Amino acid sequence: MTSSGQLNNKNQQPDSDYKSLPESYGNTEAALLPRDPNWMFIYWEITDNSKANLAKEHGHDIFEKARHVVRVYDVTSADSSKYFDIPIMIDARNWYINVPVGGRAYCCEVGLVLPDGRFIGIVKTNTVNLPTGRVSEVTDEKWMSVSSDFDKLLQISGVEYIGKGSGEVAKSLAQRWEMLRSVFSRAASWGVSSISSHAPAGPAPEKKFWLVADCELILYGATEPDALVTVAGRKVALNPDGTFSMRFALPDGNMDLPIKALSKDETDSRQIEIKVIRTTKNDGK
């Protein structure tokens, strides 16, 4: 839907504020946001000044020599020695972070890992507490119920909808929901599917040892904000600062992702082609 209407003549420019937002705010800083039990979102800004200082201290080619990483610390307990690194590109300015376990507290640091393994932290985020995404193991003596009762209670409380495949409701009424959502709905239309589509949660006690794993692909880049960008022939919407990112499912096999950018005046273009191969081996047990 777009806005319609004619201007009040008494008024000046209606859209005087419609300019793009600042590229940067001139501070080296980073923030971390919770998305769900297994994903967080980090964004950061590193000023030219900060970069220059790093180059002065560690050599002008530091950003080429070192690996760019987000270091993810598990800070659930005071001992923050537990961490892992995710390779990134500092110029991406944001990233989705996948963590193996929910229900823990995390904090991230954008930094560089030197060839000799030393880590240079550049900027740290706030701490985020992720939800567990599953039924608690903790029972409460005063309010305890027998455990078979509890399983039944989960059933009637709606846990039966977990894993049932999402959106029986949404599917049959999809067309109508579309309209509804466009105008009014908060997510009532998704209510039923809302706890049904995140997979391996639910009461785990009766399960034996198990493992699930999967991976997805995140593609990102940046160009002039007014350029026309396509990925595999599909037009991509750019963010106001000219960056873009897309998340793909990544099934086994080959995936070709030709990325094309065409300047606004259509006189200049650039192309990058990325090929991804995925193979998954499962021990079948």
Add this chain to the structure above:
Amino acid sequence: MENKEKGYFALVLHAHLPFIRHPEYDDFLEEDWYFEAMCETYLPLLDIYERLTGENTDFRVTMSLTPPLCNMMTDDLLRERFRRYYNQRLELAEKEVVRNRNTQFYEVAKMYERKFRRIRELYEDYYHGNILDGFKKFQDMGKLEIITCGATHGFLPLEIRKEAVYAQIKIAADDYKLRFGRGPRGIWLAECAYNPGDEIYLKANGIRYFFLETHGIIYGSPRPRYGVYAPVYCPSGVAAFSRDMESAHQVWSAEMGYPGDRRYREFYRDLGYDLEYDYVKPYLHQDGVRRNIGMKYYKITGKVGLNEKAPYNPGEAREMAASHAGNFMFNRERQIEHLNGFLGRKPIVVSMYDAELYGHWWYEGPDFLEFLFKKLHYDQKTVKMITPSEYLERHPDNQMIQPSMSSWGDKGYNEVWLNASNDWMYRHLHKAVERMVDMSNRFPNADGILKRALNQCAREVVLGMSSDWAFLMTVGTAKTYSTKRFIEHTNRFIGLYEQIMGNRIEERYLADIEWRDNIFSHVDYRVFSTGAQERAAAAARQ
């Protein structure tokens, strides 16, 4: 009579629209969202409450009226534009009755004429242009419990600064007091989005309860003894009620399919497209583009093309709504009997819906509710309708649980409001909040034009926080509008911020923004100060 019931049923309707008001245009498409909701949902609900009260039928309903909605309902400009809207519709409906005499559409044409007349009567004669008075009347009678929401329906789990969380709640609670003469007892957290610990700011504002999606409690710790069929207390002492899936499913599932019944009104076959162009043109927007105008003459009919739909029969549809209400009640009775036996305690079944589903989307939804209220009152004794406040008075002894982070959005957490289509917003939003907090701390006693500029900054920050913008970007419709709105509020904030910090506030620039974004006329920018937030949290923890 007392205590015969086996359990409780709490109906919760969440009424919300983002603040959409464009004085810079004579005629603005997105303002129709509000006018349509007024004609199809808000006034029809009041109509039901009026009738039930007139017949001495007792009922209970809990409704959020979000601060943006309250501000729109009391705004003079929108009041005038709403009058223009329903008068135009009524004029068309009257013409249509004449045009359709002796056709199969006569009944439905008469229905619209009757309904728009009733809209006018309620709006003008009953409430004198202020429908909040109507809602307040039923609240004062104890039939309706009005709850609030974050100031602009802000999505709290994605705020980093607690000052922002506090400001959303505090501005909302103050706005509520202004309109309803007392503080809110309950709140609808926007999108049911809960971040553990944030409820301390509810407590600080005298709010006793809020609502959660099912897994907010099911995944809480320790395990909930009664599942979602009793509220729990958070460690801070604020109560949380959780959503019942069975009744949600009942209304909206494919196999039960209340709203999808073939006798109900077809949403997509609209007079805006069906009528001869010159005849309908005066009722379209100024751009003359055909769009839905909210008057529809056909029923769903079945799985047939839009051109094969059969004429709508209002009487038949109303009978169906009565029958669905009977079915819904029967299922609640059985559910509550079963739960009572299983839990050994009177369960509370909480059914939460968007208010706008009733009427706007499911046209017969208000009829369904009216029949349901009546049947629950006259035809059975198993189920008692209740508000959360009444429940907590009767049953103050509840388990203490730390609920889980959750929302009622797709996949149950924050992804609808944080994904590739909208994640770019947050660096700007958080920066605006940070600057707002800094200014509030720096200027504890501003007055004159500085105070005006700071108050306007507070309005722009909260307007930018509306979860609606991120939501609309995700679903892809109205994306241009929502993107534009977010950017505008952020840029207005930045403009004012730079003028304030540069000590060069331009009165004309400020006045123009005040004229556009006039929400929360009483806002006090100091609500964003770190001291205000810390004092409130400390007092609530004692």
